[in-house]
Amino acid sequence: MRISVIGCGHLGAVHAVTLASLGHSVVGIDVCEATIASLSSGRPTFLEPGLREGLRDQLSSGRLTFSTDVSLARGADAHFVCVGTPAKADGEADLGALFAAVDALAPLLTENDVLIGKSTVPVGTARLVAARVRAAVAWNPEFLREGTAIADSLRPDRIIIGADTAAAQERVAAVYSGLSAAGVPILRTGLESAELAKAASNAFLALRLSYINSLAQLCEATGADVRELSAAMGSDARIGSSYFNAGLGYGGGCLPKDLSALRAQALHAEAMDLFHLLDTTARTNQTALQRAAELVLGAILPGEKIAILGLTFKPNTDDVRQSPALNLVSQLVSHGLSDFACTDPALVGTAVSLATGVCQVSDLHSALEGAAVVVLATEWPEYTAERVTRGSPRVVLDLRNALDPASVRAQGSQYIGLGQGPSLSPAPSPTTVPQTT
Numbered sequence: 407m408r409i410s411v412i413g414c415g416h417l418g419a420v421h422a423v424t425l426a427s428l429g430h431s432v433v434g435i436d437v438c439e440a441t442i443a444s445l446s447s448g449r450p451t452f453l454e455p456g457l458r459e460g461l462r463d464q465l466s467s468g469r470l471t472f473s474t475d476v477s478l479a480r481g482a483d484a485h486f487v488c489v490g491t492p493a494k495a496d497g498e499a500d501l502g503a504l505f506a507a508v509d510a511l512a513p514l515l516t517e518n519d520v521l522i523g524k525s526t527v528p529v530g531t532a533r534l535v536a537a538r539v540r541a542a543v544a545w546n547p548e549f550l551r552e553g554t555a556i557a558d559s560l561r562p563d564r565i566i567i568g569a570d571t572a573a574a575q576e577r578v579a580a581v582y583s584g585l586s587a588a589g590v591p592i593l594r595t596g597l598e599s600a601e602l603a604k605a606a607s608n609a610f611l612a613l614r615l616s617y618i619n620s621l622a623q624l625c626e627a628t629g630a631d632v633r634e635l636s637a638a639m640g641s642d643a644r645i646g647s648s649y650f651n652a653g654l655g656y657g658g659g660c661l662p663k664d665l666s667a668l669r670a671q672a673l674h675a676e677a678m679d680l681f682h683l684l685d686t687t688a689r690t691n692q693t694a695l696q697r698a699a700e701l702v703l704g705a706i707l708p709g710e711k712i713a714i715l716g717l718t719f720k721p722n723t724d725d726v727r728q729s730p731a732l733n734l735v736s737q738l739v740s741h742g743l744s745d746f747a748c749t750d751p752a753l754v755g756t757a758v759s760l761a762t763g764v765c766q767v768s769d770l771h772s773a774l775e776g777a778a779v780v781v782l783a784t785e786w787p788e789y790t791a792e793r794v795t796r797g798s799p800r801v802v803l804d805l806r807n808a809l810d811p812a813s814v815r816a817q818g819s820q821y822i823g824l825g826q827g828p829s830l831s832p833a834p835s836p837t838t839v840p841q842t843t
């Protein structure tokens with residue numbers, strides 16, 4: 407099939423490569439000239455394992471091209487819209503880029519075309535899109551995760567196709583025939599259910615994380631260990647153990663914004679129980695970060711340098727959108743912390759923006775040098791107990807519960823995890839950093 411993919415960011419670039427690898431002829435279109443130039447020359451604009459290789463393979467197969475010229479989408483059998491839907495200041499989704507992309511595509515479309523929304527949108531958006539074009543409209547939300555995006559795209563748990571007509575659903579299903587033949591289930595739904603399934607899934611994942619993070623707080627107060635708790639709960643098949651690790655809160659380009667957008671829509675629709683549930687989830691996420699900051703501030707002794715390991719919102723990406731680790735650094739700086747170094751495997755040598763200024767990213771060795779307190783903020787696999795204790799820190803704070811406590815202690819450092827029994831001492835409210843003089 408001939409396919410156009412409009413918007414070639416974290417979602418669109420991966421989707422274009424995936425569709426080309428399924429044998430389709432794909433043109434990726436983006437308004438950003440730098441993005442198109444980079445992708446056309448085989449260089450992804452962001453770090454995603456396997457993307458560079460996939461991009462190069464598909465470019466050299468001749469099945470994949472990129473352009474800023476939307477007219478190249480004309481005549482494609484399917485048009486996927488993958489542009490960003492960021493949060494506005496009030497938390498609602500900003501649909502400006504989506505409607506701009508749809509309006510640019512509209513003059514090229516006929517009644518025989520199918521426009522397929524892949525961006526995450528508030529329920530009801532697909533019908534607003536349908537009112538702007540002559541083509542049939544379908545919604546086919548995407549569930550890939552950054553860091554495992556290629557594998558997730560090629561082996562999704564399910565493919566959801568929302569549309570009004572069987573003909574539109576079949577056109578979208580045909581795009582994925584290679585995956586359905588390999589056993590990936592296809593769920594056919596109405597437009598609204600497809601849109602809502604995506605937003606509600608991300609909000610549910612956020613809720614699950616806020617639940618385990620709030621339980622971590624109770625663990626600290628009572629002596630329970632949240633790692634044992636999540637394993638014990640997760641061994642119930644109805645609960646499941648994946649996606650149940652306590653930490654310093656969830657972040658990234660999607661969970662926080664999608665939760666805000668659904669919360670705003672719930673309020674608008676006067677679905678108040680949902681609104682309160684989502685509002686509590688978001689507030690719990692703030693609390694998780696606040697508690698992590700308190701733990702760090704409570705652990706520093708006067709005159710000590712701290713090293714913060716990991717700045718991206720999760721490992722195996724260079725994405726720092728709504729990164730809990732960066733928000734932690736901002737919080738610490740706003741409470742007076744000045745003697746610190748940050749490192750991240752994906753960002754060494756760059757300067758990242760904080761709410762409080764800019765932070766230079768060192769390599770691991772420099773960051774650890776002279777640091778008495780090591781804070782693991784993003785659990786990159788290279789941050790093993792042996793590596794993080796190389797500078798013989800007095801204490802290691804594991805805000806992702808990713809290290810083996812015994813191995814850290816074996817290196818002579820004190821280990822503090824999240825939600826693992828009583829913490830160091832009653833943590834002070836983070837109003838000031840301990841005096842260094």
Ligand SMILES: NC(=O)C1=CN([C@@H]2O[C@H](COP(=O)(O)OP(=O)(O)OC[C@H]3O[C@@H](n4cnc5c(N)ncnc54)[C@H](O)[C@@H]3O)[C@@H](O)[C@H]2O)C=CC1
Nearest residue numbers: 413414415416417436437438489490491503506507525526
């Ligand atoms: N990042 C992810 O892993 C996933 C994202 N999503 C959803 O996919 C959508 C896109 O997210 P990301 O790819 O992360 O955003 P992004 O910001 O990485 O990429 C968006 C791209 O759209 C382009 N764009 C903006 N206006 C355009 C227009 N009028 N015509 C053509 N291109 C245009 C931008 O230049 C940019 O390259 C969002 O709705 C997001 O919620 C869904 C699943 C996974």
Ligand SMILES: O=C(O)[C@H]1O[C@H](OP(=O)(O)OP(=O)(O)OC[C@H]2O[C@@H](n3ccc(=O)[nH]c3=O)[C@H](O)[C@@H]2O)[C@H](O)[C@@H](O)[C@@H]1O
Nearest residue numbers: 548549550551552649650651653655656657658660719720
């Ligand atoms: O809509 C999207 O963009 C995507 O959002 C998330 O994917 P992603 O943001 O890439 O990353 P996740 O693996 O979901 O992690 C989100 C945050 O939760 C945190 N997390 C995750 C899992 C866990 O057990 N504990 C935990 O704190 C991560 O550290 C990270 O900050 C969803 O998992 C995807 O299904 C969805 O397609």
